[in-house]
Amino acid sequence: MKSGHTLIVNLSFLLASLLCSVIGAEIALRFYYGSQDNVPLYLASEACPYIYGLNPGHPEINSMGMRDREYPRKRSPNTLRILLLGDSVTYGSGVKADKTFAKKCEQRLLKSLGNVEVINAGIPGYTTYNEVFFYQNKAKDYKADIVILALCLNDIVNPQLHWMDNEAAVSKRHVQDAAIPNLVDHQQRVSSLISSYARYSWVKHLALYRLINSYMQDRWLRERRQHFDKRLVEIDGRNWPTYVTFEDTLSLQVLMDDRTPEWEWMTALLDQLFTSIRDQGATPILLILPLGYQLDTDYPFLPQARIKTFCQRKEILTIDPLPAFRLHQNEQIYLDSLDIWHFTEKGHSIVADELSAFIDSLVVHRTDSIPKLPI
Incomplete structure (x- = not known):
């Protein structure tokens, strides 16, 4: 009895x-991370x-919510003003703002x-949907x-899979079907x-999770990459990757058919954006x-060829x-072998x-067909 007790x-x-050690480590890490980045990069826009x-x-x-210097709303005379809409690639994830x-x-x-003036209005995680309404409500x-x-x-x-790590996007619980x-x-x-995900999302608020994730992320990404490499498309005895994100199993092939919901969704939003831009005289x-x-x-x-054909019908430049990128395919154009989206400084220079x-x-x-330019 005594030994059992x-x-x-x-x-x-x-x-x-162990519990005290975990709590102590959590508190210490929160102080450490809090001193590094107590200003969040994103804000929810409930009214927009x-x-x-x-x-x-x-x-x-800047004050307009862009990774750029301040610009006056009214441009100076004889100045050509160019606005760039986009996602994390345009924003420049992995490189300095001036690169x-x-x-x-x-x-x-x-x-x-x-x-x-070339204004960088790229925002990480944005899709064509966000870009349309960001332009119509703000950037215009x-x-x-x-x-x-x-x-x-x-x-x-599906953007909600991509936004699962974005507290500002997740905080807006109802996302329009569009x-x-x-x-x-x-x-x-x-x-x-x-x-x-929502049931376990509290874990990602822990500083300990952030520490472990920083060490394990590369390994997790490689394991996920191996999973997607198994989902290759074989043509004439050769296997080709078609994944477009790590968050989902969607294939690039959906953009090779104009009957897919993804193609119809994308082209409808592009048409809406182009109309809004032209309505502003741009x-x-x-x-x-x-x-x-x-x-x-x-x-x-x-799908670039199909997208260009669609734009040609709409008289969009x-x-x-891609041809320029292929001339440099032996150089490091993307941030690493797992990242097929974000460019190095060299990639940004090519673009x-x-x-x-x-x-x-x-x-x-x-x-x-082109409105008069100021220069």
Whole structure:
């Protein structure tokens, strides 16, 4: 009896010691992380349909919620103002603000054209839906002459899966059906995944989780990559990747068929955005950003061609930097081998070269279909 009682007491002391250690570590880590980043990058936008935005109180973000310097709402005379809409690729995740293709393009155009402003309105996690309403409700106030949408091909993924780590987006509990590319799939499959996540989301608020995640993230990403590498498409004896995000199993192939809900969703929103831009007297341009595995010259799935055909029917100018990227495929254009979306400084430079050359040509060879530019 005595030995059994002693064992219980010892186990109780051990568990209490472990609990105190965990609580102590949590408190210490919260002080440490709190001193590093007590200003959140995102804010929920309850009154606006674009759901969330960047926090103007963050040191890298201006008063309009953009990762850029301050610009007056009214541009100066004889100044060409260009607005770049996009997601984390345009925002420049992984590179400094002045190394993004928006700012590199601005530097090049200042040399060739003179008075030019290129405003970086990229916001991580945004899809075409967010970009449409962000432009209509906020960014249009800049009265840009040219509005460029940088389209990443992962825009057709269910955004709520991508937003699960974004507290500002998650805090807006009701997301409009129009924000979901495939509503049937969302109702039948994705909504249950989101509910499961919500039950355990409190864990991600722990500082200990953040510490463990920082050490384990690369391993988890590699395991997830191996999972997606098993979902390859075989053509003529060769396997090709088609994943567009780590959060879901959606294939790039849905953009190769104009009958899919994802294609219909994306093109309807593009049409809506182009109309809004033209209503403001600006010139819309679509920049189609390539995925890392598309740099292989034999890669068979290129929705870029279909998207350009759609834009041609709508009389929308397009820029496709994929051919330029393929010339540098032996260089490190993407942040790492797992990241097929975000560019290194070299990747941003390639996009900036393509953008600035296109804008230069646009200014030199003006047509009646393009509104008058101020320079």
